[in-house]
Amino acid sequence: MGERVFHFAKERKKVYELAYNLRWAYDCPTQQFFAKLSPRVWDRSNHNPIAVLNEISEEELRSRLLDETLRIDLDNCYESLKGYLERVGKTSESLKRFSKKPVAYFSAEIGIHESLPIYSGGLGILSGDHTKSASDVGLNFVGVTLFYRQGYFVQRINSDGWQLEEYRQQDYHGLPITPVADEGGNLLKVQVEVGNSLVSVAAYKAVVGRSVLYLLETNLPENEEHYRDLTARVYGGDSTTRISQEIILGIGGAKFLKAMEYEPSVYHMNEGHSAFLTLELLREELLAGTHLSKAVEMVERKCVFTTHTPVAAGHDRFTRDLMNFSLSGFVSSLGISLDQIMGFGRVQPEDKDETFCMTVLALKMSRAANAVSELNGRISRKMWLPLYPGRKAEHVPIGHVTNGIHSLTWISTEANELYRKRIGLRWQDKLVRPRDWATAILKIQDEEIWALRYALRRKLIEFIRQRMRRQQTRFGNASDWVEKSLSADALTIGFSRRFATYKRAPLLFTDIERAARFFGDPKRPVQLIFSGKAHPRDDAGKTFIQQIEHLTRDPRFTGKVVFVEDYDIGVARQLVSGCDLWLNNPRRPLEASGTSGQKVILNGGLNCSVMDGWWREAYNGKNGFSIGEDKDVSLPVEQQDSADAASLYEVMEKKVIPLFYDRDASGVPLKWIKTIRESIKTIAPVYNTGRMVNEYISKYYSEK
Ligand SMILES: *Cc1c(COP(=O)(O)O)cnc(C)c1O
Numbered sequence: 001m002g003e004r005v006f007h008f009a010k011e012r013k014k015v016y017e018l019a020y021n022l023r024w025a026y027d028c029p030t031q032q033f034f035a036k037l038s039p040r041v042w043d044r045s046n047h048n049p050i051a052v053l054n055e056i057s058e059e060e061l062r063s064r065l066l067d068e069t070l071r072i073d074l075d076n077c078y079e080s081l082k083g084y085l086e087r088v089g090k091t092s093e094s095l096k097r098f099s100k101k102p103v104a105y106f107s108a109e110i111g112i113h114e115s116l117p118i119y120s121g122g123l124g125i126l127s128g129d130h131t132k133s134a135s136d137v138g139l140n141f142v143g144v145t146l147f148y149r150q151g152y153f154v155q156r157i158n159s160d161g162w163q164l165e166e167y168r169q170q171d172y173h174g175l176p177i178t179p180v181a182d183e184g185g186n187l188l189k190v191q192v193e194v195g196n197s198l199v200s201v202a203a204y205k206a207v208v209g210r211s212v213l214y215l216l217e218t219n220l221p222e223n224e225e226h227y228r229d230l231t232a233r234v235y236g237g238d239s240t241t242r243i244s245q246e247i248i249l250g251i252g253g254a255k256f257l258k259a260m261e262y263e264p265s266v267y268h269m270n271e272g273h274s275a276f277l278t279l280e281l282l283r284e285e286l287l288a289g290t291h292l293s294k295a296v297e298m299v300e301r302k303c304v305f306t307t308h309t310p311v312a313a314g315h316d317r318f319t320r321d322l323m324n325f326s327l328s329g330f331v332s333s334l335g336i337s338l339d340q341i342m343g344f345g346r347v348q349p350e351d352k353d354e355t356f357c358m359t360v361l362a363l364k365m366s367r368a369a370n371a372v373s374e375l376n377g378r379i380s381r382k383m384w385l386p387l388y389p390g391r392k393a394e395h396v397p398i399g400h401v402t403n404g405i406h407s408l409t410w411i412s413t414e415a416n417e418l419y420r421k422r423i424g425l426r427w428q429d430k431l432v433r434p435r436d437w438a439t440a441i442l443k444i445q446d447e448e449i450w451a452l453r454y455a456l457r458r459k460l461i462e463f464i465r466q467r468m469r470r471q472q473t474r475f476g477n478a479s480d481w482v483e484k485s486l487s488a489d490a491l492t493i494g495f496s497r498r499f500a501t502y503k504r505a506p507l508l509f510t511d512i513e514r515a516a517r518f519f520g521d522p523k524r525p526v527q528l529i530f531s532g533k534a535h536p537r538d539d540a541g542k543t544f545i546q547q548i549e550h551l552t553r554d555p556r557f558t559g560k561v562v563f564v565e566d567y568d569i570g571v572a573r574q575l576v577s578g579c580d581l582w583l584n585n586p587r588r589p590l591e592a593s594g595t596s597g598q599k600v601i602l603n604g605g606l607n608c609s610v611m612d613g614w615w616r617e618a619y620n621g622k623n624g625f626s627i628g629e630d631k632d633v634s635l636p637v638e639q640q641d642s643a644d645a646a647s648l649y650e651v652m653e654k655k656v657i658p659l660f661y662d663r664d665a666s667g668v669p670l671k672w673i674k675t676i677r678e679s680i681k682t683i684a685p686v687y688n689t690g691r692m693v694n695e696y697i698s699k700y701y702s703e704k
Contacts, residue, residue, distance in 0.1 A: 011065045012058075014078045019049035020176050022208040023081055025113040026132055026408040028416065030077040037064060046570060048115035050176050088138045088210045095138055095697070101265035102140040103701050105130065106253055106274035108245070109234055110145045112208055114570035116175055117151030118215065120234045120533075121498040122595055123308060125569065126372075126689075127270055129406035129595075133689035135209030136406075139697065142262060144253035144274070146245060147172075147204055147215035152234040155533045155566040159475050161549030163534055163542045167233065177204040177215060180260070189220070190255040193329030194244050199227045201252040216252050235535070243318050243326045246358070250276030251330065258284075266701050269305045269366070272316055272358030278303055278365035279341065283334050292336060296365070304700045305366040307359055307398065308592040310379045316358040318345075323356050347386045363387060363398075368700050371400045372593040373613045379589050399699065402614050403593035404692040407431060407684070410599035412577035414455055418448060419602075432694075434685040441680055446673045453580065453604050453676075458488040460578020464529060467564050467571075485559030490525035491660045493608075494579030494600075496567055499534035499541040502590040506547050508583070508652075510645035516556040518653060524661045527560045528583075529575060531567040572596065577603040581656060584609035585627055585648060587640060598687040604676045607683075608656060610644060614687055623679040625651050 024030035034049040035042040038056055045051030056064070065071055091099055107127040111119030119125060127143065134141035153165035172179060180203045182188040191198045200220045206213040219228045230244050237245075254277040257264065269275055278299050285295035309315055318326075324338055331338050343349030344364055345356035363369055363384060371377040377400030381393045388396050407428055408416075419427040422443040430436045468482045486492075499505055508528070509515050519526055530548050534541030551557050564571060576582070576599035584597050584607065591613040598614065600607065607624035609615040616630045628647045635643065659672050685691070 006066065006071075008062050008065065011071065011074065012061065014074055015053070015061070015065075018074075018077055018081060019053055020178065020207060021081060022112050022116075022176055022206060023084060023135075024049060025208070026406060027077070027080065027084075028413045029073070029080065033070075033073045033077050036070060036073070037061075045174075046115045046568075047113070048174070048176070051115070051174055054174060085210060088135055091138050091140075094702075095140070097702070098140040098265055100140075101263050102142050103134070103266050103268060104257055104262065104264035105134075105141060105143045105268045105270060106249065106277055107143065107145050107270040108249060108273035110143055110213060111569055112206070112213075114568045116177070116206070117170070117568065118145060118148045118234065119569075120152045120535075123271060124234075125405075125572075126403055126595060129404070129409060129689040130270075130693060131208050131211045131213060132406045132409060133404075133693040135211040136690060137693055137697075138210070139693065139701075141211045142257065142264070143211065143213040144249070144257065145213065145215055146231045146249055147177075147217040148231060148234045149217075149219060150232045150236075152533070153536060156474075157471070157545065157549060157563065157565055161546040163545050165536050172204050175204075177206045179203075180205050180214065187220075188256075188259060190252060190259050192248060192252040192255065193327075193333065194227065194230075194247050195326055196329050197224065197227065198329070199223055199230070199248070199252075201248055201256065203256055214253070214256060216248055216256065218248060239318065239322060240326065242316070243322055246273050246316070247276055247326060247330070250274045250278075251280040253277060254280040264302070266703075267303045268696070268701070269303065269362050271306065271308050272362045275305070275358045275362035275365070278361060279330070279334070279344075282365075283330075286335055292340075299365050300367050301703075303362075303366040305362040305369045306372065306401075307362070307369060307380055308372050308376070309359070310376055310383070310589055310592055312383060317355040318358075319355050320352075359384075360387065367703075369398045370700065371398055373402045374400055374617055375589050375612065376400060376592040401692060401695045401699065402617060402687070403595050403598075404687045404689040405595050405598045406689045407602060410573065410576055411602045412456055412459075412573075414452060414459075415577070415603045418444065418452055422448070428690075431685045431688055432690055434682075437685045438681050441677065446668065446670065449604055449673050449676055450668050454488065456578045456603060457492055457580065458578075460492070460529075460574055461486045461488055463574045463578070464562060464564055468562065471565055481559055485562065486527055487525055490527045490560075491581065491657065492579050493526065493528040493581045493583050494575045494605075495528065495583045496531040496564075496572060496575050497584075497596055499532045499544050500538070501540045501544065502587045504585050504587060504641065504644075505530065505532070505544045506551075507585045507641070507645055508648060509547075509551060510642065511649065514649055518657060519557055519560050524657055525560070526657065527562075529562055529564060529579065531564040531571055531575065533567055572599070576600045576605065579605050580660065581605065581625075582607050582609075584612075584615065585644060586610055586612055587637065587644075588612040588628065589632075595687075598683065601679055601683045601687070604680070606672075606675055606679055608651060618683050618687060620678075620682060623675065623682050625655055627651055 034052050038052045041052045041055045109119040109124030111124035111128040131143050149170050150167040153167055156164045158164055180188045187202045189200045189202050192201050200222050201216050203214040203216050218230045281299045282295055285298050342356055345361040346354040371380040380398045381396035385393050423440045430440050465482050548563050552561050552563055582597045582600045582605050588610050589612055594613040597607040610627045611630040619626050628644050662671055663669050
C-alpha cells in the first residue's frame with residue numbers, strides 16, 4: 001500500500017472520461033463513485049457528475065483521490081466502462097453495414113437521465129432507452145434532438161393544490177455535454193431558414209456508451225432575440241414556436257449531420273415532429289439535379305417513421321398561412337412551389353382546405369412505418385387508410401414494434417445485486433433468451449423475492465418522506481404527519497406519469513366512499529403514491545392534480561394517498577422500484593404503448609392495467625392484473641369511464657388486495673410471489689429495448 005505511484009493527472013483524466021460518458025446513467029457503481037466524491041452536491045444537483053466536479057476544487061479532488069479505496073472504486077468503474085465500450089465495439093456481422101453509415105435517430109425529446117432535463121414524458125424516455133440499447137447491441141447510432149436550456153419545467157404545487165411551473169436556466173458547463181467544434185476549433189454552425197431569416201444552429205454532443213447524441217441550440221449571439229429562445233423549452237410556446245422548433249430539429253438536424261460528414265444509412269423519425277428532415281433531404285436531391293419524382297423516391301429509400309399518436313387531433317398540423325410564413329425562405333431555395341410541399345403533408349394533395357400534417361409528410365416520405373404496439377398498429381392503419389385508397393385497412397403499410405425499456409436503467413441496485421448473486425454478473429445477457437431466463441430465475445428463492453420487496457418498499461417510503469418534508473417546509477407547516485404517513489408493510493400502489501386527462505389519474509376515486517372503504521381497512525392497509533406533471537397549458541390535467549392534492553388532505557386518505565412533486569426520471573426510478581402494484585388506467589385505445597409498467601417488473605412490482613398498449617400483449621392471466629376487457633368498444637366516454645372504474649374496484653377488492661394479504665404461517669404471500677415470478681419470467685425478456693432495437697434493426701433499419 002502507498003507504494004503505488006499516484007499520478008493525479010492520470011487519475012483526473014479517468015474521472016472526467018467517466019463523467020462525460022453518460023453510460024453512468026445505467027451503471028450504479030459509477031453513480032456511487034460520484035456520489036461519494038460529494039454527497040451534498042450529488043443530491044442537490046439531481047445526481048449530476050459534472051456538477052460534482054465543478055463544485056470541488058482541483059486540490060480537493062486530488063486529496064480525495066489520495067484515498068486508496070476511492071481510487072479502487074475509480075479503477076473498477078473505469079475498467080468497467082472500457083470493458084463495456086470494447087464489448088459493444090465488436091460489431092457483429094449483421095451490424096457491419098452500419099459501421100460507416102450510422103442510423104440517424106431524430107426525436108423532439110430524449111430522456112437519458114434526470115440531470116439532463118430535455119424530455120417531458122414517455123416519448124422522451126423511450127428515445128433515451130432506445131439510445132442506450134443501440135449502444136448495448138453495438139449499433140452505430142447518432143441521435144438528434146434539441147437542447148432545451150430551460151428543460152420542460154420544475155413543478156411546484158401551491159397551497160391550493162394548483163400546479164405552478166418554474167423554469168431554470170441550464171448551462172452546458174454544468175452538464176455532461178460538450179459544444180461541437182469545427183476543424184479550426186470554432187463552434188460548428190449551420191444556417192437554417194426560418195421564415196425569411198437565417199438562423200444559426202450549433203450543437204452539443206452527449207456520449208451515451210457508444211451512441212452519440214447531438215442537441216441543437218439556437219441561443220447564439222448572432223441570432224435575433226426571439227430566435228435565441230426558440231429552443232429554450234420542451235413543447236413551449238404557440239404553433240409558430242412549434243413549427244420553428246420542428247424546422248430546427250428536422251432541417252437543422254439533417255444539415256448538421258451533413259456538416260459533420262455523417263452519411264446515415266437510414267433516418268429514423270421518432271414521431272412526426274422531425275419530419276421536415278425529409279424536405280431537407282429532398283432539397284439535396286433537387287440541388288443535385290434529380291427530377292422531383294425520383295428525388296422523392298431517393299428520400300423515401302432512406303427514411304423510416306414511427307408513429308405513436310392514436311387520435312387524429314393529436315398530430316401536428318400547420319395551416320397553409322403558417323407554412324407560408326415559416327418556410328418561405330426554405331421553399332424558395334427548393335425550386336418547387338409551396339403548394340407542392342403542402343401536398344406532401346395532405347391526404348388529398350389538391351385539397352386547399354386541408355392543413356399540413358407532419359405525420360402525413362413522414363408517412364409519404366418513408367420506406368417503412370410502424371406503430372408502437374399491436375393495437376396501436378391496428379388503430380393507425382385504420383386512421384391512415386385514406387392515404388392508401390383502394391386498400392384494405394390490414395394492408396396499410398404500418399407495422400408495429402412494441403415499445404420496451406432499458407432494463408439496467410430502471411432496475412434498482414438491490415434487485416441488480418440479487419440477480420448478480422443468483423444468476424451471474426452478466427445476468428442481463430440472458431434477457432434476450434426467454435428460455436434461459438426462465439431457468440435462471442428459478443435460482444431465486446421466494447423468501448429472497450419477499451425480502452427484496454420489503455427493502456425496496458422501505459427505501460421508497462424513506463425517499464417520499466424526504467420529498468414530503470421538503471414540500472411541507474415550503475408551506476411552513478412541517479408537521480409530524482410526514483413521519484406517520486405511509487407504512488413499509490402496506491400494499492403500495494404507484495400512479496405516476498404525465499397528467500394527460502386520457503390517463504384518468506383519479507379513476508380509483510370515482511366512487512369515493514367505496515375507495516375510502518378499502519383505504520380505511522386497518523387489517524389490510526393500502527397506500528397510493530401519485531406523481532406527474534400536467535402540460536403548462538392543460539388546465540384539465542392541472543385540475544386532476546388539484547383533485548388528488550385535496551384527497552391527500554381528506555382525513556380518510558391522509559397519510560395513505562400522497563402526491564410527490566416534480567416527477568422526473570429520478571423520481572420514476574424510485575417509484576418503479578418500491579411500488580408493489582403499478583396502476584395504469586387510460587381510456588383505451590389512447591395509450592399507444594405505455595412503458596412505465598415495464599419498469600417495475602425486474603424490481604418485483606406487478607402491473608394492474610387497462611387492456612391497452614403493451615399490456616394486452618404481455619398479460620397472460622397469471623402475471624399481473626387486467627382492468628376491463630380486451631375488446632374494442634365505442635361507448636360514450638362517460639360510460640367507458642364508469643365501466644372501467646367498476647372493473648378497477650372489482651379487481652382491487654377481489655383480486656389485488658386479497659392476494660397481497662393471503663399470507664402463510666411466516667407472513668409470506670406465496671401466491672403474490674408466484675405472480676411476481678411469472679411476471680419476471682414472461683415480461684422482462686420481451687418488453688425491453690434490447691429486443692426492441694433488434695426488431696428495428698431487422699425489420700426497419702436493414703434495407704430489404
Ligand atoms: C417511463 C416514464 C414515463 C412514461 O410513462 P407511461 O406511464 O408509459 O406514460 C413518463 N415519465 C417518466 C419520467 C418516465 O420515467
